[in-house]
Amino acid sequence: MNRPPPSVLHTPGFAHYSLAWSPFHSNRLALASSANYGLxxxxxLHIVGLGPGPGGLPGLGVExxxxxxxxxxxxxWxxxxxxxxxxxxxxxxxKLWDVMIQDLPIRAWQEHTREVFSVDWSNINKDQFISSSWDGTVKLWTPERPRSLTTLQAHPSCVYQALFSPHQPNVVATCSTDGTLKIFDLRSPAYTPSGPGVNNFTAPLTAAALTVPASAGEILTLDWNKYRPFVLASAGVDKVIKVWDCRMVKLGPEAAQAPAVGGACETHLAGHEYAVRKVQWSxxxxxxxxxxxxxxxxxVWSTTPAPGGSHLMHIHDPHTEFVVGCGWSLYDEGVLASCSWDCRLNVFRV
Incomplete structure (x- = not known):
């Protein structure tokens, strides 16, 4: 199948780390980027506008x-x-920005002690967002408060991503260097109970509702399925994308464990040659x-294999450096954006 070349936006000197389509405007997205590859x-922060372009794809420009x-x-957003x-x-x-205001953020918070690697806004409790950090914590925020509402001591090492469930308002999933996915209920007590050998003052760890031992290596990314509650995809340094049904909790002696351990892997999607930095469900x-x-x-993958057994639908390979972000248009089915350390944003049709 012949596809038109992608629309491309080049931001010299600033390598991209992530992109986000606006939930309000079909012709706007944001690019988070860093000089010197973020080192x-x-x-x-680039605010990108999409206008009419050739071949049915948009023209891209920095607003x-x-x-x-x-x-x-x-x-x-x-x-x-x-x-x-x-x-x-x-x-x-x-930092909280308003694109109608020039130069400076309208609010800023400084509680994490190391790099903040992800932020996610709840699409159910729309006045809340969460952040995850290399300090092992996940924090819940509202723009109206000067301090975080809750801190989850989620993992003993870097938390690469934390996402609200699109189905349950108080449920959050996280992934980490430690090779686990965890699901938390924000209504649960903040810390695991003290007991023999447990010292919450020196090593606090919030109790997860479910822990999924997903990989022997670092898990860099996860995403909730938009249509199937408690189904997530994860990926990382082992190069394999895995789809998990997190309703499956181990029974037997393990059932007495706190937190619960489980998760059934429905699908393995193999084919990437190096670590997978981002996954996103359509x-x-x-x-x-x-x-x-x-x-x-x-x-682009389908969990329903095509005739012949292939899950792979499309490979987009014009980038010349690590591809670290991808995101589906919320308004135009089949339109996907990718961003890379080559300082290029590509928007293309699958």
Missing amino acids: VGNGR KFYETQDGLYDAA SEIHENQLVTASGDGSI PHRADVLASASYDMTCR
Whole structure:
């Protein structure tokens, strides 16, 4: 199948880390980026506008940008204010921006002690968002409060991503360096009970409702299926995308464990040559997801195999560096964006 070439936006000097489509405007997305690949130096938040372009794909242009003192790793649009979004920064800060205001954030929070690697806005409790950090914590926020509402001591090591369930307002999933997925209920007590050998003052750990031992290596990304509650995809350094049914909890002696351990792997999607940095389910189809990888490709998969048994639907490979972000258009089915350390944003049709 011949596809038109992608629409491309080049942001010289600023390698991309993530992208986010606006939930209010079909022609707007945000790019979180960093100078020097995020290793040292400042960051930049780009607000990208999509206009008419050739071949049925949009033309891309930077409407405005905001400079930050440290690299930006993620961005999430507000679900209640069309012009606002939050960013996650390498200096541990979280900033709230309004695209109608020039230059400076309208609010900033500094509680994390290490890099903030992800932010996610709840599409159910629309006045709340969460952040995850390399300090092992996940924090719940509302823009109206000067401090976080809740802190989850989620993992003993880096938390690469934390996402609200699109189905349950108080349920959050996390993934980490420790190779586990965890699901938390924000209504549960903050910490595991004290007991023999447990010292919550030196090693606090919030109790997860479910822990999924998903990989022997680091898990870099996860996403909730938009149509199937308690189904998640995960991926990381082992190069394999796995689809989990998290209703499946182990029975027998393990059932007495706290927290519960379980999760049944429904599907393995193999094909990437290096670590998978991002997965995202389609907002339009329950069986389709996209992935971005250090092998410089963005791939589209179906969990329902085609005749011949292949799950792979499409490989998008014009990038020349690590592909670290991908995201489906919320309004135009089949339109996907990918962003990379090559400082290029691609928008293409699958």
